[in-house]
Amino acid sequence: MSPHRPVPESLALLTEGYAWLPDLLRAEDDTALNLRLLGHPALVVRGPDAVRFFYDERHVRRHGALPGPVVSTLFGHGAVHTLDGEAHRARKSLFLPLLEADAVAGSAEHITAAWDEAVPGWREQADVVLFDAVGRVVTRGVCRWAGVPLAEDEEEALARDLLAMVDGFATPGARHWRARRARSRQEKRFGALVTEVRSGAVRAPADSVLERVCRHRDASGAELTPRVAAVELLNVVRPTVALSWFVAFAAHALHRWPGNGRRLRSGDAAFATAFAHEVRRFYPFAPFLGGRAVTDLTWEGRKVPAGGLVLLDVYGQNHDERLWKDPYAFRPERFLERPPGRDVLIPQGGADARTGHRCPGEAMTVGLLEALSRRLADLPHEVPAQDLTIPLNRVPTRPRSGMIIRLTGAPRS
Numbered sequence: 001m002s003p004h005r006p007v008p009e010s011l012a013l014l015t016e017g018y019a020w021l022p023d024l025l026r027a028e029d030d031t032a033l034n035l036r037l038l039g040h041p042a043l044v045v046r047g048p049d050a051v052r053f054f055y056d057e058r059h060v061r062r063h064g065a066l067p068g069p070v071v072s073t074l075f076g077h078g079a080v081h082t083l084d085g086e087a088h089r090a091r092k093s094l095f096l097p098l099l100e101a102d103a104v105a106g107s108a109e110h111i112t113a114a115w116d117e118a119v120p121g122w123r124e125q126a127d128v129v130l131f132d133a134v135g136r137v138v139t140r141g142v143c144r145w146a147g148v149p150l151a152e153d154e155e156e157a158l159a160r161d162l163l164a165m166v167d168g169f170a171t172p173g174a175r176h177w178r179a180r181r182a183r184s185r186q187e188k189r190f191g192a193l194v195t196e197v198r199s200g201a202v203r204a205p206a207d208s209v210l211e212r213v214c215r216h217r218d219a220s221g222a223e224l225t226p227r228v229a230a231v232e233l234l235n236v237v238r239p240t241v242a243l244s245w246f247v248a249f250a251a252h253a254l255h256r257w258p259g260n261g262r263r264l265r266s267g268d269a270a271f272a273t274a275f276a277h278e279v280r281r282f283y284p285f286a287p288f289l290g291g292r293a294v295t296d297l298t299w300e301g302r303k304v305p306a307g308g309l310v311l312l313d314v315y316g317q318n319h320d321e322r323l324w325k326d327p328y329a330f331r332p333e334r335f336l337e338r339p340p341g342r343d344v345l346i347p348q349g350g351a352d353a354r355t356g357h358r359c360p361g362e363a364m365t366v367g368l369l370e371a372l373s374r375r376l377a378d379l380p381h382e383v384p385a386q387d388l389t390i391p392l393n394r395v396p397t398r399p400r401s402g403m404i405i406r407l408t409g410a411p412r413s
């Protein structure tokens, strides 16, 4: 094995796609390897023990690890994702109420209501591009739930911007610049909203996400600046709208393996949860996560010096045959046989969301994906001829057509 493989020295490495790290690890028949990335030595790791190693703050820090183009599109400058230690813990406390059952139920109630409102309009269209349609539904529902005022004629533009921020984070060129413009527009708009709430010009519903962000104080005891408050408000609204990717994948799975639709319609709640987990495991979303070595590190005999990159192979781990039987089969039943291990299923990060960087929106994601997958299974529709390929060299990827459905009747329930 060559200790440091050469790889592309630019953002283009992200467009090498989902197969990049899994292919390298497969070539080594190993769960770790060294390479050089953007001029830095890097260590790639995978597996539940590696997850615990990666999420140990004595090993890996986030500050300075994320490429500027990713921060300027997906997360926003000064976001919780980029903080470490006490600053991270204080900021993360803002997001921890999202883990609670009332956040999961409340967001699902608003977003399914927005779905139900949208269905009659879909019936008037010949074809519905589900990816875009779900983007609008979730934008409406999540804003209502989070206490963010949104006029009906603003919904489509906001949905488009939120989807663009996610779609353009890993790609140079037009998609990337669209994402930057979308972020800058919405940071201004959400920042102005924060200022209006603080001045009393706009009332934020008590204990709503909007109200909590406006009154949150960081480790220093200071309020967030309006721009950083906007970044964090967007860090709730934007990833919720990213559910569009998973719902498009759920529709793809229902089309490819229709038996899943029958089981979802039967009202089996445990199956709906298992289906949501399998969508998150099987379909590609986050390819890998990265941080910087706090100190000289050794993992399974491989070394990386302080300041070097440590990458956790998320997509590879979710398809590792050491962890999953038939990893490339879509089989929700695997989660009925065995619930997902905390550090085994990691589409939204690993370890403990309360203390580390794991996604605080994971329970909401599972709850929303269950609810919207059931809605979709209950909605009689056909899938007309279209390009359903899911290119693995596009990050983030989705069915090329955006998943077009054609309604054939009224919802069954």
Ligand code: HEM
Pocket (backbone or CB within 6 Å): 080, 081, 082, 092, 095, 098, 235, 236, 237, 239, 240, 242, 243, 245, 246, 285, 286, 289, 347, 348, 349, 350, 356, 357, 358, 359, 360, 361, 362, 364, 365
């Ligand atoms: C499509 C669904 C989602 C996916 C695939 C996803 C994925 C992820 C991933 C991979 C991380 C990084 C974990 C790490 O750095 O270790 C993350 C972090 C985060 N996610 Fe999500 N997420 C989703 C939905 C949500 C939702 C619904 C919310 C909020 C309502 C949310 C809020 C956040 C926040 C605030 C962080 C930063 C946490 C931190 O740095 O401590 N996400 N998410």
